[in-house]
Amino acid sequence: MENKKEVLVIIPARGGSKGIPRKNIRKFGGHPLIAYSIAAGLQSDMVTRVIVSTDDAEIAEVAKKYGAEVPFMRPAELAQDETLDLPVFQHGLMWLDENQDYQPDIVVQLRPTNPLRSIDMVDHAVKLLLENEDADSVRGVIPSGRNPYKMWKFGTDNNISPILEFDGVDEPYNSPRQVLPKTYWQTGQIDAIRPETILEKNSMTGDTILGLELDENYAVDIDKPADWNMAEIKLMHSELDFIRPFQGLLLPEKIDLIVLDFDGVLTDNRVEVDQDGKESVIAHRGDGMGIALLKKVGYKIIILSTETNLVVSARAKKLGIPVHQGISDKGKALSNLLSKKGIDPKNVIYVGNDVNDLGCFEIAGCAVAVADAHSEALSKADLILNEFGGYGAVRELCDMILKQNSGGINES
Numbered sequence: 001m002e003n004k005k006e007v008l009v010i011i012p013a014r015g016g017s018k019g020i021p022r023k024n025i026r027k028f029g030g031h032p033l034i035a036y037s038i039a040a041g042l043q044s045d046m047v048t049r050v051i052v053s054t055d056d057a058e059i060a061e062v063a064k065k066y067g068a069e070v071p072f073m074r075p076a077e078l079a080q081d082e083t084l085d086l087p088v089f090q091h092g093l094m095w096l097d098e099n100q101d102y103q104p105d106i107v108v109q110l111r112p113t114n115p116l117r118s119i120d121m122v123d124h125a126v127k128l129l130l131e132n133e134d135a136d137s138v139r140g141v142i143p144s145g146r147n148p149y150k151m152w153k154f155g156t157d158n159n160i161s162p163i164l165e166f167d168g169v170d171e172p173y174n175s176p177r178q179v180l181p182k183t184y185w186q187t188g189q190i191d192a193i194r195p196e197t198i199l200e201k202n203s204m205t206g207d208t209i210l211g212l213e214l215d216e217n218y219a220v221d222i223d224k225p226a227d228w229n230m231a232e233i234k235l236m237h238s239e240l241d242f243i244r245p246f247q248g249l250l251l252p253e254k255i256d257l258i259v260l261d262f263d264g265v266l267t268d269n270r271v272e273v274d275q276d277g278k279e280s281v282i283a284h285r286g287d288g289m290g291i292a293l294l295k296k297v298g299y300k301i302i303i304l305s306t307e308t309n310l311v312v313s314a315r316a317k318k319l320g321i322p323v324h325q326g327i328s329d330k331g332k333a334l335s336n337l338l339s340k341k342g343i344d345p346k347n348v349i350y351v352g353n354d355v356n357d358l359g360c361f362e363i364a365g366c367a368v369a370v371a372d373a374h375s376e377a378l379s380k381a382d383l384i385l386n387e388f389g390g391y392g393a394v395r396e397l398c399d400m401i402l403k404q405n406s407g408g409i410n411e412s
Contacts, residue, residue, distance in 0.1 A: 049104070055073060107198065111189070193205070247383055291321065304325075329359065349366045
């Protein structure tokens with residue numbers, strides 16, 4: 001792009017958090033919460049730099065792992081409960097100017113507490129500001145859930161009065177909503193601001209603010225534990241297309257063994273039983289292809305199953321991988337297997353879907369859960385796949401491994 005503008009994302013993420021302790025790096029859908037905002041910046045076509053402003057060394061390390069820059073540490077006095085956004089952004093811009101001679105054309109704020117964003121949200125905000133030279137900022141908004149013209153405030157002696165009045169309509173609080181102005185709520189998901197608005201006008205918005213109407217289905221604001229739970233349910237079970245961090249970042253650098261549960265991982269966890277008691281399951285051909293691709297370049301894969309069933313043996317034979325079945329204590333069995341083969345647990349990936357996999361989750365360097373796993377398995381997993389068991393989850397993982405670890409295969 002000719003004369004491409006410098007678009008800087010700043011993600012504010014202080015270490016202190018009282019509502020949800022350490023929330024910026026707490027696992028949300030398998031990744032630290034802050035990773036979603038970093039991904040939104042990195043996956044934008046318009047953004048040229050992504051920086052995290054933090055006072056916390058652990059947050060800084062996590063941010064760098066997910067691809068953000070942390071060129072400075074935020075002073076403690078700018079990381080208090082009452083600290084506003086403005087001095088944080090002024091500090092960041094002045095530090096970059098003084099230490100790197102860097103002056104962006106546009107600054108984008110992506111708050112970690114608003115992790116769900118559509119694929120094109122950031123680019124739309126930046127383009128809107130670039131196309132309107134007289135505007136100071138762009139703010140993401142959605143239609144208000146409740147119309148403020150019908151809201152009240154208390155005075156003395158329990159008297160109440162309307163918050164807003166509307167010229168041309170008497171008693172708007174008694175009027176149908178159709179005759180009242182349409183109002184909007186700022187979601188906190190995206191702000192695009194001109195640097196001079198922050199540095200010269202001492203404002204995060206300025207005087208001329210453009211609204212970018214967003215899809216309200218993406219709007220979440222995580223402040224309390226209940227907010228977290230609702231947002232994670234939306235992330236895991238919505239059909240909306242969210243920006244997500246690259247899952248491969250959670251994989252071990254060196255992978256010596258990949259261990260797969262059978263039921264609910266290589267199948268959809270259902271079984272058909274005929275009148276003679278013969279069982280059959282449905283497998284995903286894509287999973288088989290992914291396993292074949294991993295084997296071709298040298299990865300070692302096994303199946304570890306609680307069930308003792310001919311169908312498990314038959315599928316393992318078809319895939320050409322060893323199977324250990326009839327295991328009552330899978331954690332103990334995995335520990336013994338790794339000890340016997342001299343494999344470091346940190347170099348092991350285990351894929352499961354239910355509570356009987358938790359023992360293996362504690363041992364493996366990377367515990368992976370399919371998207372439709374039991375809630376307890378999801379809560380203990382290091383990585384949660386986007387696909388369901390039996391519907392391509394194993395193929396998804398195989399593709400991640402091939403992309404992330406090409407050249408890092410143990411051939412011994």
